[in-house]
Amino acid sequence: MITWSSLSSDEKKQALARPAMANSQQLKQTVSDIIAKVETSGDEAVLDYTRTFDCPDLQSLILSQENIDALAAQVTPEVAAAIDTAFNNIKQFHEAQSPTDIALTTTPGVDCELRFTALDAVGLYIPGGSAPLPSTVLMLGVPALVAGCENKLLCTPPNKAQLIAPEIAYAARKCGIDKIFLCGGAQAIAAMALGTQTIPQVDKIFGPGNSFVTEAKQQVSQRADGAAIDMPAGPSEVLVLADALADAEFVAADLLSQAEHGPDSQAILVSDDATLIANAKAAVERQLATLSRAEIARPAMENARYILAGSIEEAIEVSNAYAPEHLIVQIEDARRYLSKIKYAGSIFLGPWSPESAGDYASGTNHVLPTYGYAKNYSSLGLLDFMRRFTIQELSADGMRNLGPAIMALANAEGLDAHEQAVALRMKKLGFGGNA
Amino acid sequence: MITWSSLSSDEKKQALARPAMANSQQLKQTVSDIIAKVETSGDEAVLDYTRTFDCPDLQSLILSQENIDALAAQVTPEVAAAIDTAFNNIKQFHEAQSPTDIALTTTPGVDCELRFTALDAVGLYIPGGSAPLPSTVLMLGVPALVAGCENKLLCTPPNKAQLIAPEIAYAARKCGIDKIFLCGGAQAIAAMALGTQTIPQVDKIFGPGNSFVTEAKQQVSQRADGAAIDMPAGPSEVLVLADALADAEFVAADLLSQAEHGPDSQAILVSDDATLIANAKAAVERQLATLSRAEIARPAMENARYILAGSIEEAIEVSNAYAPEHLIVQIEDARRYLSKIKYAGSIFLGPWSPESAGDYASGTNHVLPTYGYAKNYSSLGLLDFMRRFTIQELSADGMRNLGPAIMALANAEGLDAHEQAVALRMKKLGFGGNA
Structure with a gap:
């Protein structure tokens, strides 16, 4: 068990470090x-x-x-x-x-679409x-x-x-x-x-x-x-936030669900209660003995980390620093902490929301950014199977209205063919100047 | 000028080939x-x-x-x-x-969110x-x-x-x-x-x-x-679709707008009218003489392609095969062809919609998938500056309703810790079985 507040900044980084990936x-x-x-x-x-x-x-x-x-x-x-x-x-x-x-008229005569x-x-x-x-x-x-x-x-x-x-x-x-x-x-x-x-x-x-x-x-x-x-890959991982009222057996089962995916799986428990952590550790040992995939889960659990935070707020800070793929929040009235949680691929709220629910059947997607990618990548969703393109149509009025701004910008960027493409059209519409 | 229907399948590919990118x-x-x-x-x-x-x-x-x-x-x-x-x-x-x-109850007691x-x-x-x-x-x-x-x-x-x-x-x-x-x-x-x-x-x-x-x-x-x-990069490119009624000066100006970006820029004109193509080529020469960036645009225009299609429909097939970053449609009543266009980063409809409009001021984004990426990547948009994550919360009822399905699936996949995380909860809710 690691006491978070006792760690230096480097030790904190080390405590949340992920295993190096094979890319020889x-x-x-x-x-x-x-x-x-x-x-x-x-x-x-x-x-x-x-x-x-x-x-x-x-x-x-x-x-x-x-x-x-x-x-x-x-x-x-x-x-x-x-x-x-x-x-x-x-x-x-x-x-x-x-x-x-989306279809929008940004300027009279200038119709823009996103499809x-x-x-x-x-x-x-x-x-x-x-x-x-x-x-x-x-x-x-x-x-x-x-x-x-x-x-x-x-x-x-x-x-x-x-x-x-x-x-x-x-x-x-x-x-x-x-x-x-x-x-x-x-x-x-x-x-x-x-x-x-x-x-x-x-x-x-x-x-x-x-x-x-x-x-x-x-x-x-x-x-x-x-x-x-779809997205970059990494070993699967879970971070469980638990308070003194959490069920240690549930917490242990959730850590083990992650551990049985592979020996490089990451399981982290962060709690503000040392007794809960001790009870969860003991429950892990008990439950491990009954699992058919114990030989996979055991090495993963040997790398598991049990972190004692000074408060729920500090526990959430630890989670934000780690940016877990799966974040399970077994804290009384879990939903009220949502606004403090910055990064996670998917968040599981309360005692009745094990990772298994999202892995299989709740409806959310189980393909999630892992390895810290929750900071800059999205959970897999419908949009990943689609693409977006734009359309624009200017009427003669649209050209009249927007032409001068386009020409001024093209000129500022020194791109005269861009300017000329508008100047020629403006001329045809009866605006002066030498195209 | 290339007559599309006279080309073999390999020659068609060659006619639309993009320059190799420097990645030594x-x-x-x-x-x-x-x-x-x-x-x-x-x-x-x-x-x-x-x-x-x-x-x-x-x-x-x-x-x-x-x-x-x-x-x-x-x-x-x-x-x-x-x-x-x-x-x-x-x-x-x-x-x-x-x-x-998005917030949705997929099964009674199972609340899922996408944020x-x-x-x-x-x-x-x-x-x-x-x-x-x-x-x-x-x-x-x-x-x-x-x-x-x-x-x-x-x-x-x-x-x-x-x-x-x-x-x-x-x-x-x-x-x-x-x-x-x-x-x-x-x-x-x-x-x-x-x-x-x-x-x-x-x-x-x-x-x-x-x-x-x-x-x-x-x-x-x-x-x-x-x-x-944001997205993979490549040289910028335009494909102009034009019919006999298109203004050859506009077409030439639009090709040159692309060409002045760099000597590796791609400019392609596809028309069902040989006279329009000839007039556009002549206009390109005339306009080039007046451009300050002619020394950049000229080599790009030397690689430009002028393709004669047998019909507007065939011209659109050429465009779909190329999947241009910018697609300018200078065809009478251009909008009615939209449903036939499969791939393009951004589409510019009608005579008053030069690429310059989208490059600068219409409102659409000018960061677009080029080099054929229009088939599998999106135009840059607001969503590229955001990420999505999911949340789920099962109530005790939700667990009761969904638990059996989760356990059956976990069992079918041989993941007993996943099954156990649910079994322990079901047991606590008074459902039998040995957890």
């Missing part, structure tokens, strides 16, 4: 090689990599519609109902984000690994569906049987994703960014992944012929 | 060295570079308030009035973009060079002002007299920018991204620049301790 030259080179190979050899390269890493017998990169349907039918009624519930909540919350086009439109083609990446992630399919697929993206494709690594988890197929079908490609890793990102014979090129790539996937997303986003990406 | 290993290394030096030596490094490149006698990186005021007072009344007019229009258009927070908030600290970069760019100050400064960003700082290279152009000081003051720092290039970007003794670290960097600035923005945006950036 070797990782960069490996990923760059994979992208180059996919660019040169297309499907053949993607198939090769997928056979090597995921499925030795893979015949085709496409998961057939028959297989999607058959897999979706295997989902248990209980899980199907849970996916349906989550889908409905996420859909409602993202539909509420639908933006309104929102869906991205044409989006690529959703769903990692493989030990457990299927239907929730991530929903978090990426629902906003793509609500935005109206015409082409929604999904890449995920196949299992040895050339198939994917039934839950992923079911969730993808709910989101109207009709193209599922059987590939993962940097090769999947490269394929979506550059296109292959089978996998269409997309405008933007979304979704989590390991360090290869993350590095590949960064690299393709730096290429003019590549794709945009 | 040497450029990358130089910029990386500059960033490293600023990181290590702070102000001293920034001062050194600025003395070397811009102002040998520079004493301080800060432009004093007295100097800002004195400079602003030197602006001629005509230019001041023009800046005021542009400021008012840009402000109106960006105020209209103010987003609305928008201004970025705390933004850094605006204004290039130096032959002419001052007050218009760019407005395009970056007005949305920062409207968003309510608390800290708005501006970096621009000083002249030999340790000062800046009066117009920039005047425009910056209108936008409520009180901190102006006298530095440019990669060193200015590094200073804003990492902070120095004098220059505060910002959350996001906006603005155009040369290849060093562009590369520096890319590099700092890849660092977890760096800053976000």
Whole structure:
């Protein structure tokens, strides 16, 4: 347990430091090689990599519609109902984000518009690994569906049987994703960014992944012929603010929810009450013993930090300095502290709002800025699946009204062709001067 | 003049190809060295570079308030009035973009919110060079002002007299920018991204620049301790769609407005009328002779392309394939073609809407996605100066209603700590099971 007020400024920084991310030259080179190979050899390269890493017998990169349907039918009624519930909540919350086009006359005769439109083609990446992630399919697929993206494709690594988890197929079908490609890793990102014979090129790539996937997303986003990406990635993290009245078992369970994501997950408890911290630590130990993923959660909890603040206000200052991805506020009458909270990807208020709620089913998106990016990036939302462009139309009157200001500014900037484009028009409208 | 229908698919791509951008290993290394030096030596490094490149006698990186005021007072009344007019229009258009927070009950007892908030600290970069760019100050400064960003700082290279152009000081003051720092290039970007003794670290960097600035923005945006950036950069470009009724002098003037930005600027005319194209080419030659920046515009116009389409519809297909930054539509009743236009950063409709209008004063933003990025990036707008975060609050009822779905999903994903965080709460609410 760290007493915040006893720390120097440097020690405070150290107490909130995040683990360094893997971005070695070797990782960069490996990923760059994979992208180059996919660019040169297309499907053949993607198939090769997928056979090597995921499925030795893979015949085709496409998961057939028959297989999607058959897999979706295997989902248990209980899980199907849970996916349906989550889908409905996420859909409602993202539909509420639908933006309104703007049309405005800024000066008489000068009409300006801002329009929102869906991205044409989006690529959703769903990692493989030990457990299927239907929730991530929903978090990426629902906003793509609500935005109206015409082409929604999904890449995920196949299992040895050339198939994917039934839950992923079911969730993808709910989101109207009709193209599922059987590939993962940097090769999947490269394929979506550059296109292959089978996998269409997309405008933007979304979704989590390991360090290869993350590095590949960064690299393709730096290429003019590549794709945009959702946001920079980092290990997942939670900060729990708790007061003396918080339930230590709940607090411990919330810290462990974060810890089980991976050994590099960050879990931080900040409280103004030393007893709560001690009780939460003890509860963590008790609960850890019962978890199937204890071997993942334990190393993460070894890096967990327990910080004692002098007051709730100081505890919030600690949180603001950290800018957590997830911020859980288990403080009596939590909502009244909202205005003091500066940075967080998503905020969970009160004892009945565990991170699990937002991870799965409340309706908010679980793709959130981590690693301190909550200061300058947004939670994933509908707008990330759209783009904005502007329109302007000046009438002859508009030109008459605005022409002199435009000419004065163009002249001040020494751009006479800009000035001339207006002068010629003003002349045609009967205003003097030599164009 | 290129006849579109006579081209093969490869030739079509070639006809719309953009010039390769400078991103040599040497450029990358130089910029990386500059960033490293600023990181290590702070102000001293920034001062050194600025003395070397811009102002040998520079004493301080800060432009004093007295100097800002004195400079602003030197602006001629005509230019001041023009800046005021542009400021008012840009402000109106960006105020209209103010987003609305969302609060929604997705399931009884499950309240979800999406809130928008201004970025705390933004850094605006204004290039130096032959002419001052007050218009760019407005395009970056007005949305920062409207968003309510608390800290708005501006970096621009000083002249030999340790000062800046009066117009920039005047425009910056209108936008409520009180901190102006006298530095440019990669060193200015590094200073804003990492902070120095004098220059505060910002959350996001906006603005155009040369290849060093562009590369520096890319590099700092890849660092977890760096800053976000507005959008990827590329040479500026215009595509003009014109029919037989278009005024060839207007068309030529609009192509030349683009060309005078730089020798790598792209200007493309697409028309269904060969005579219009011939007349526009002749007008370009005539007008070029009168321009002070002819030596910049001429090489750009040598790379200009004049494309003859079989119909207006085909001309729009050419434009969609190119996805221009600026799209000028000088076609009779231009607005009726809007629904066919897929990609453009900003669209200028009809004969009285030259690019100059949007560059300066109509109200739309002149920072636009170029180099084909109009397909997946947005025109700069108010939302780029804000971030979104979510909040959720479940009541005990909300937990009762949603708990089973969350537990089913957590179980399907094999994440038992997630499941347990809910199970413990359900148990406390009197629902059975072993937590």
